[in-house]
Amino acid sequence: MCTTGGSGRRQLGGAERILTELVPAHAGTGVKVVAATSDDEVGRSLREAGVPWIGLGATGRVDLGYARAIRRLVREVKPDVVCAHLLSAAMHARAALSLDRTPLVVTLHNSLWQYRDTAGSWQRRAAVQSNITLDLAMRRLRPHATVAVSEFEATELRERGRVRDVHVIPNPLPASWPTPAVEASASDRRPVVGYLGRLEREKGADLLAETAGLLPEMDVRVAGDGSLPIAARPNLDLVGRVTAADFLRRIDCLLVPSRVESFGLSALEALSLGVPVVHTGAGGLAEVTRHATDGLAFRADPTPAALADAVRRALGGGLSTAERQRVAGWYAREYAFDRCVTRWQSLYRSLT
Template sequence: MFVCTTGGSGRRQLGGAERILTELIPAHARMGVEVIAATSDDEVGRALREAAVPWIGLSATSRIDLAYAREIRRLVREVKPDVVCAHLLSAAMHSRAALSMDRTPLVVTLHNSLWQYRDTAESLQQKAAIQSNITLDLAMRRLRPHATVAVSEFEAAELRDRGRVRNIHLIPNPLPATWPRPKFAGSGAPDRRPVVGYLGRLEKEKGADLLPEIASCLPDVAFKVAGAGSLPIDARPNLELVGRVAAAEFLQQIDCLLVPSRVESFGLSALEALSLGVPVVHTGAGGLAEVTRHATGTLAFRADLTPTALAGAVREAVGRVGSTVERTRMADWYAEEYAFDRCVTRWQSLYRSLL
């Protein structure tokens, strides 16, 4: 049984974690695992229904939602799942409360580091709110022990070293189940204006507020910003907002992907770009450092979190594009290392080990 409130109580989003769920849950069903999903009625719920996954609309409406916890408990008693798998903080908190007196194996995946959010918070009030989540999360872990899945070495280290959490399983996020081979933008068009893309949620934690100033630093480069969120993006002559897009199609049309994140537990868009041989400029925040490690100096270029530094790294990335053979070789490595089927197998091995 999968439980997820996307984006937390009262806030909906479609980020990397949510995209992974829309593919991972149907994949388990195709492999003969009986699944049921209790998620928010949004893009995630719609995708699961379209994939014919048994689905129930269930999500938290506030930070502490006793009715949500009661419904999770009722559903567990009714369905009698072998394993409950909770994704993101709200579902994790409420699932622990719901199963406090139940021995059904529980797996929790936060898809982030709460400490990273706290460390990058701009105000004392924000830091205090996140610290309260950290304190509550650690207390609930002790009251209701469970297995924890970390999506990156970074997240695992944060939990282990800063939270003293045990029973951690590392299962990196995969590429999508259906993913194309590299197709390089601008092939055969040497005079083509370089195109730099951004693919992600339009939020300050993702560095989206820096995009207009970076575009101003590079007036001869076209910027395409794909995604949605709460942060308005100031207009620039060379910056275009394209909304939500099909990731593979978008990445194959750009010359470089910009990932200016302040907070990042993994970095799915960076992985997707590298698997298509697209250069990535990034901040190295959190899991970005390990996702891009294999391509450092070839397809991955790290910069400080300032518009000037990121703009300079974009110039370097666009100007140092390797040969098609080199880029294809790098793309193939990422396609194999982060293969979707490999991830599904790891998850199923974990479920079996808990029974």
């Protein structure tokens, strides 16, 4: 179950994208799956994949009707395991199943402490702190297994939250992701720098326009949508929603200026295709990019000047085409989709 984007806010980020492939993959292996999600892009994708689907989602931060609906659904379906993704579904599932012993797995796909530490206002910090307090209280009220998508997130939970029973299952590349085929960059055109993600402050989208202004010799293409307006620049194009693989194969460098990142799916996707990545090292980004440090992955402070300098370093040479191919192949194998499906199903079996 998942309420995408939290209480009433809809989005299609990395966590939602993974669910639209992971859930049908489980069903395809013979596991009986019932999906209970919001009636949005995630719900539509699951229905189109033939997954039994029920429209369930929270309409607010606390939605007693949503909790009651979860309780009724579990009583009717009698599942072996309930798996809740993202904070809102996790909170309501814990409340709904407080007296039910069905094994529960929770995956937040983020670190609440990271959101608190990087909040832009005291009001926002207070709101996140209330979520942290409630989350920890609900964990004690309704014990369950927790899946972290990176060692960074697992460490946050274990050390800052004193959470036990944490399992690390890294996010995978998409199921239909292309095989790495790295080609030499064309030298007869302007370099293209890309951004792929939600247009939100926590993703560093507010830094894009000024960074583009410091790279007048390059074109900057921004893919994604969100609530943050992006100021116009002569060399900056807003291209909206795109197919990730097609977009990444048409750029020379990916910019990941995140302040908050428990994993870094776009960085993984770029590296698996041999595309250089400039990133802030926030949260799980340092972990995901570690194997490519200073070859295909370049770390910079989250400021326009530092990001622009790192882009020039990334495009200034570095690895040969053959070396880029080798790094891309390592990422393709290490984060293969089938490995992730196997890890999840092994966890389910251990709980039942």
